[in-house]
Amino acid sequence: MQLKPNRLNRILGATTAISLLFAPVSAWAFEEAPELADQVANGNLPPVEQRLPEKPEVVQVLDSIGSYGGELRRVLGGSSDHNSILRIVGPQGLVRWNPEFTGIVPNIAESWEASEDGSEYTFYLRKGMKWSDGADFTADDIMFFVDDLLNNEEFYRNAPARFVVAGERMQAEKIDDYTVKFKFAAPYGTFLTVLATPLAQEPVIWAKHYCKQFHPTYNENVQDDVDASNAVEDWPSLYRLRCGEVEAPNRWGNSERPTLDPWVVTGEGYSAGATQVVMERNPYFWQVDSEGQQLPYIDELVMQVVQDNQTALLEAVAGNVDMQRRRIDNPANKPVFAANMDKNGYSILNANDTGASAMALYLNLTHKDPVMRELLNNKDVRIALSVGIDREEIIDIVYQGLGEPWQVGARRSHPLYNEQLSKQFTEYDPDLANELLDEAGYSERDAEGFRLLPDGRRFTFNVNYTGNEQPAWGDAMEIIKEQWTEIGVELNASSVERSIYFSRGEANDYDFMVWNAPGGLDPTLSPRAIISEHPQGSWSSIPWTRWYLSGGTEGEEPSESMKKRLELFAEFKGEPDQDKALDIFAQIHQIAADSFEVIGISTPPSLVGVVKNGLTNVPEALPASWMYPDPAPTLPQTYYWQK
Numbered sequence: 001m002q003l004k005p006n007r008l009n010r011i012l013g014a015t016t017a018i019s020l021l022f023a024p025v026s027a028w029a030f031e032e033a034p035e036l037a038d039q040v041a042n043g044n045l046p047p048v049e050q051r052l053p054e055k056p057e058v059v060q061v062l063d064s065i066g067s068y069g070g071e072l073r074r075v076l077g078g079s080s081d082h083n084s085i086l087r088i089v090g091p092q093g094l095v096r097w098n099p100e101f102t103g104i105v106p107n108i109a110e111s112w113e114a115s116e117d118g119s120e121y122t123f124y125l126r127k128g129m130k131w132s133d134g135a136d137f138t139a140d141d142i143m144f145f146v147d148d149l150l151n152n153e154e155f156y157r158n159a160p161a162r163f164v165v166a167g168e169r170m171q172a173e174k175i176d177d178y179t180v181k182f183k184f185a186a187p188y189g190t191f192l193t194v195l196a197t198p199l200a201q202e203p204v205i206w207a208k209h210y211c212k213q214f215h216p217t218y219n220e221n222v223q224d225d226v227d228a229s230n231a232v233e234d235w236p237s238l239y240r241l242r243c244g245e246v247e248a249p250n251r252w253g254n255s256e257r258p259t260l261d262p263w264v265v266t267g268e269g270y271s272a273g274a275t276q277v278v279m280e281r282n283p284y285f286w287q288v289d290s291e292g293q294q295l296p297y298i299d300e301l302v303m304q305v306v307q308d309n310q311t312a313l314l315e316a317v318a319g320n321v322d323m324q325r326r327r328i329d330n331p332a333n334k335p336v337f338a339a340n341m342d343k344n345g346y347s348i349l350n351a352n353d354t355g356a357s358a359m360a361l362y363l364n365l366t367h368k369d370p371v372m373r374e375l376l377n378n379k380d381v382r383i384a385l386s387v388g389i390d391r392e393e394i395i396d397i398v399y400q401g402l403g404e405p406w407q408v409g410a411r412r413s414h415p416l417y418n419e420q421l422s423k424q425f426t427e428y429d430p431d432l433a434n435e436l437l438d439e440a441g442y443s444e445r446d447a448e449g450f451r452l453l454p455d456g457r458r459f460t461f462n463v464n465y466t467g468n469e470q471p472a473w474g475d476a477m478e479i480i481k482e483q484w485t486e487i488g489v490e491l492n493a494s495s496v497e498r499s500i501y502f503s504r505g506e507a508n509d510y511d512f513m514v515w516n517a518p519g520g521l522d523p524t525l526s527p528r529a530i531i532s533e534h535p536q537g538s539w540s541s542i543p544w545t546r547w548y549l550s551g552g553t554e555g556e557e558p559s560e561s562m563k564k565r566l567e568l569f570a571e572f573k574g575e576p577d578q579d580k581a582l583d584i585f586a587q588i589h590q591i592a593a594d595s596f597e598v599i600g601i602s603t604p605p606s607l608v609g610v611v612k613n614g615l616t617n618v619p620e621a622l623p624a625s626w627m628y629p630d631p632a633p634t635l636p637q638t639y640y641w642q643k
Helices: 005-012 032-039 082-089 139-150 189-197 210-212 222-229 236-243 307-319 331-344 370-376 381-385 392-396 419-423 432-437 471-485 498-506 543-551 560-574 578-597
Strands: 019-022 057-060 071-079 095-097 102-108 107-113 120-127 171-176 179-183 264-267 276-281 287-289 300-306 348-352 355-362 462-467 492-494 512-517 598-600 607-612 619-622
Touching: 057 348, 071 307, 082 276, 082 300, 095 189, 102 107, 102 189, 139 171, 139 179, 139 210, 139 370, 210 222, 222 236, 222 355, 222 432, 300 307, 307 331, 307 462, 331 348, 331 607, 355 381, 355 471, 370 381, 381 492, 381 598, 392 471, 419 578, 462 471, 471 492, 607 619
Parallel strands: 057 287, 071 300, 348 619, 462 492
Antiparallel strands: 019 057, 095 102, 107 120, 120 179, 171 179, 264 276, 276 300, 348 607, 355 512, 355 598
């Protein structure tokens, strides 16, 4: 289902102006970076016209044709900030979002065709495209993923849901070396939309000629390599270690792995203990500008690894970060940016957060403790907890008055706006909260005024959050702690490192999780707050998610409400007509509204970042969303330094 630009343009707003040029390549002489020309002259590289596809993608830049050279400096937050790399290098999938976030355009695929019912998609690849080591990229690489990985139950015990329809994994047919057809067991109208997100790159992320050495079908001695690694126990783990995964640090840890990215990792890459990650220009990158200059313009990405957001902020304020939003985007940072921008030579980047809520409480409906499970599955308790929060106080103190009390629904400007889902139970009413908790059977209190559970324990939530990434959440939790004390509920919250946070989440070892709620302006792309579909995000019900992803063989059977939503989600994915698909999703929203499972706090304020003076072709503002992994769709390979 290709999204209609006129509708989404109204929804998201056109925040950038890069356009794409798909005209045939003229008979120009291609040009390349001086360092690559030197390698050609020395016989270490083929001429540029032999490194590009027969028809490289021609992109029209935002402001001006660029010149080669220089580095782009960014910061990474610790050892698990892999998505920060992905956001600047870009998810080089078969298709991608246009810069405005209003539609889908070709990327690695030159074009595509879809069957009338949306059950088959034929992709036409760019003839002559090459991996970063110079090997040909062909349909065989895609077939390697589909046949040898996706449909191999040793590698994928539970296949990614994005490649499963009607309970069956995607199949593929090689038409010729540059044409491949994907086949689904039922219509999959949203497949192109899914492919444009950062989480569906698998068909084109793994080079067969390199990665097959870690697969038993092609290497009968792969177990010897496993044993020799002293790091893993089986071939799928070795494969992932050496060839990486879409969303994991190991993707950027092996400089030998060929890619289709504009820059490639050098040295030890992003490994444990790394203090810096350097990526250099891919000499075989497949895009050119409208004058035939091979992209990217910038020679290197240099990313310093820092341990906390405060250090990242100090680096940005000092002018040591060239273009970045992630880790420094708290709107509270805008005054300090403004105070130092002239002295340290940068401007402020504005980003429109597309999320539904800047902070959400994902109450664990599948809690291991039966007493806590009963409590959290009582809707009146959830309502009491919600109306026991004074969101206006949080917005004023934590978000500088920027925001509106909000739950987890789409914004008013979106066709899927549901007032009940977005606004219910956001009015502060501690009297109602106390009344509901008393009626729910939690009227007994201890000497300090805290309510007691039926087994005599204090009504207490012990919660972790990622304070290094989102210090605002810690500030908000302190306010909620005080507010909930008034209704007899104790809250103990502590900041933990990201890896600890996720390990506890995946183990279902928590009372509730604190994270943002996506879906304010892009509700169908990441519905993790209303559907149990994301194994690292649908925190209200991870065992239900496992049940869904495993086809019912693992995890825990969901509630009837959630099962109905999952059924409708399957219908939505299969509906090729956009209007009908949105109607189906509206039903999902209504069921979620009636169930009221996740507590939101506030619409997210606009975010900020920095852009160093002289860095050109960078938009002044852009969407901020994981599903639009900013700034990648604005094509950082076209950024350049004015001389």
